[in-house]
Amino acid sequence: MKLIAATIITLSLSANAYASCQIKNETSNDFTVEYGNVSNRSFGSNHIDTFPAGSISGKSKDGASFSGSCVDGDRLVIKEENGTIKMKKR
Numbered sequence: 001m002k003l004i005a006a007t008i009i010t011l012s013l014s015a016n017a018y019a020s021c022q023i024k025n026e027t028s029n030d031f032t033v034e035y036g037n038v039s040n041r042s043f044g045s046n047h048i049d050t051f052p053a054g055s056i057s058g059k060s061k062d063g064a065s066f067s068g069s070c071v072d073g074d075r076l077v078i079k080e081e082n083g084t085i086k087m088k089k090r
Contacts, residue, residue: 020050020051020052020053020072021050021051021052021053021070021071021072021073021074021075021076022048022049022050022074022075022076023043023048023049023050023051023056023070023076023077023078023087024047024048024075024076024077024078024090025043025044025045025046025047025048025049025078026046026077026078026079026080027045027046027064027078027079027080027085028045028046028080029045029060029062029064029080029085030042030043030044030045030060030061031043031058031059031060031064031065031066031078032058032059032060033051033056033057033058034056034057034058035051035052035054035055035056035057036052036054043058051070053069053070053071053072053074054069054070055067055068055069056068056069056070056087058078064080064085065085066078066085066086066087067087068087068088074089075089075090076088076089076090077089077090
């Protein structure tokens with residue numbers, strides 16, 4: 001019984017360590033993204049990637065930018081609407 005409880009606790013902790021959200025970049029811009037302790041991560045146009053839950057911001061070479069946050073399990077999209085880059089739920 002103790003082994004089962006220890007296994008459940010271990011799985012719960014490791015699931016939290018890998019909590020993430022999925023973000024799809026539907027713009028034609030390549031972004032340099034910052035989140036957590038990571039900066040300068042490349043996030044290409046028309047690309048899907050996973051990021052850890054928390055605050056995320058990105059900026060392209062031509063100055064377009066976005067920022068926001070996600071929680072575990074979110075599925076977000078980055079789109080250009082009326083000349084403005086927006087990150088929102090899919």
